[in-house]
Amino acid sequence: MNYRVLPNTIISIVRSFGSEYCVRNSDLCGMRYYSADFILSPEGHLLTDHILLTDDFGKVIDLIQGEQNDVMHYKGILCPGFINTHCHLELSHLKGKINQGTGLKGFIKDFVKIRQNIKSGIDSAISAADEAMFKLGIQGVGDICNTDSTFEIKKTSSIRYHSFIELFNFNAGKVQLTFEEGIHNYLSAITAHKYASVIPHAPYSVPPALFLMIKKYQESLKTHWCIHNQESEAENTMFLSGTGELWDFLNDVADMQWFEPAHATSLQYSSNFFPENNNVLLVHNTYTSKSDIEFLKGEDEFSRTWLSLCPKANRYIENKLPDIPMFFDSGCNLTVGTDSLASNDSLSVLEELKSIHHSFPDIPIENLLTWATRNGAEYFGWDDLGSFKKNCKPGIILITHANANQLTAASQVQRIL
Numbered sequence: 001m002n003y004r005v006l007p008n009t010i011i012s013i014v015r016s017f018g019s020e021y022c023v024r025n026s027d028l029c030g031m032r033y034y035s036a037d038f039i040l041s042p043e044g045h046l047l048t049d050h051i052l053l054t055d056d057f058g059k060v061i062d063l064i065q066g067e068q069n070d071v072m073h074y075k076g077i078l079c080p081g082f083i084n085t086h087c088h089l090e091l092s093h094l095k096g097k098i099n100q101g102t103g104l105k106g107f108i109k110d111f112v113k114i115r116q117n118i119k120s121g122i123d124s125a126i127s128a129a130d131e132a133m134f135k136l137g138i139q140g141v142g143d144i145c146n147t148d149s150t151f152e153i154k155k156t157s158s159i160r161y162h163s164f165i166e167l168f169n170f171n172a173g174k175v176q177l178t179f180e181e182g183i184h185n186y187l188s189a190i191t192a193h194k195y196a197s198v199i200p201h202a203p204y205s206v207p208p209a210l211f212l213m214i215k216k217y218q219e220s221l222k223t224h225w226c227i228h229n230q231e232s233e234a235e236n237t238m239f240l241s242g243t244g245e246l247w248d249f250l251n252d253v254a255d256m257q258w259f260e261p262a263h264a265t266s267l268q269y270s271s272n273f274f275p276e277n278n279n280v281l282l283v284h285n286t287y288t289s290k291s292d293i294e295f296l297k298g299e300d301e302f303s304r305t306w307l308s309l310c311p312k313a314n315r316y317i318e319n320k321l322p323d324i325p326m327f328f329d330s331g332c333n334l335t336v337g338t339d340s341l342a343s344n345d346s347l348s349v350l351e352e353l354k355s356i357h358h359s360f361p362d363i364p365i366e367n368l369l370t371w372a373t374r375n376g377a378e379y380f381g382w383d384d385l386g387s388f389k390k391n392c393k394p395g396i397i398l399i400t401h402a403n404a405n406q407l408t409a410a411s412q413v414q415r416i417l
Helices: 008-016 018-025 090-093 101-118 120-134 153-158 172-193 208-221 233-239 247-251 266-273 289-297 311-317 324-329 349-359 365-380
Strands: 032-040 050-054 060-065 073-080 080-085 138-145 160-167 195-198 224-227 277-286 303-310 333-336 397-398 411-417
Touching: 008 060, 032 365, 073 365, 080 090, 080 153, 080 208, 080 277, 080 303, 080 333, 080 365, 090 101, 090 120, 090 138, 101 120, 101 233, 101 247, 101 311, 138 365, 153 160, 153 172, 160 172, 160 224, 172 195, 195 208, 195 224, 208 266, 224 266, 233 247, 233 266, 277 324, 289 324, 289 349, 303 311, 303 324, 303 365, 311 349, 324 349, 333 349, 349 365
Parallel strands: 032 073, 080 138, 138 160, 160 195, 224 277, 277 303, 303 333
Antiparallel strands: 032 050, 050 060, 073 397, 397 411
16 A cells, blocks of 8 residues: 655655654555565564555655554565675576586586587576566676676666676686776676676686786775685685695696695685775685684684675585584674576575575574675665665565564565565
8 A cells, every 4th residue: 555745745744743653644644654574674683563664766764663554564574675696697598507416517517518509598588587586576686797798688677786797717828818808898887887896706717917907906996806715625625735626627628837726725815815995705605614714804804705605506516505504603794696597596585595594494584684685785885775774775575474483485575666
């Protein structure tokens, strides 16, 4: 039940009489108001007996305690639109094409072969995936880009995108060309949809010279940086000792003369290239340990580092989840991503949350929802998204068949605004 008046009139009435008076006198105010079994507060709590007030354009006026009376009541949880911090929209045409459970080495082999052989249906798959994400309650996306194929869609999308222009080249002699191509794509992304940055792919695919170019450029931009981190045990083994399955595979197929063991985990190695004044996002973290987290704390990197959890992709590739309870207990800044349709059957943040909840039911639902909303927005610096704070315009979604203690198999997203 919604009534429409000019937003300035709504605000003046709220200021003059208070939000509760306006809710009880809806014919006068005409604002939009929403009630539900639970509403996620800006502080990350699931509130009962509250009403969310917005203007006609979805900007939050207030979140107040009050009786339901004539307010339309939704069954389930109302929360801001999701922030998907890790996606590969350009790979949407690869859904169902790559075998599951083959490990990182097997996934890379299949991915390279299959991507080279499929050239059709890319644009239509990107468009369909973009529309699906919005319907699934996603308001903002951190999207990995190796090409410019998604930029046109992003110009008119209902979703806010930050394009991570991802660089890699195993041949250390060709990194200058790789970097220049990356800067070209970065400038195109900025022109198309405003938000972008230049990032490395993974510690094992970026020679030190390219890492340093990216680091220096990012420091001049003071924007957002991310990297695929510790997706396999073999990645750590490679950096610890220069041995293992991943090293053997890469040494067979690429020019790896630049590589030397760091005698440290891959995260500890890549931290040498974290740019100053940038928020850092570590993606996947399947084999990130307590000692790695303690290392970040000791290096004073912890407060500016976020971890993106993509549990369904972790299962798809390695059939293993990160130690999410350890991350939670350690006070990590956690966010949620979907990865790509090459490694997932959907781009649904809710399905990722359901996967975490099923495996780790002791983590409170309100924390899971905060990871998927406010935390992602804070990483990107999107102050107007991810929260029902006053003056935010975060989108409004309903999670059905859910309560403060449980997400169920039947839980779905219904977009309200």
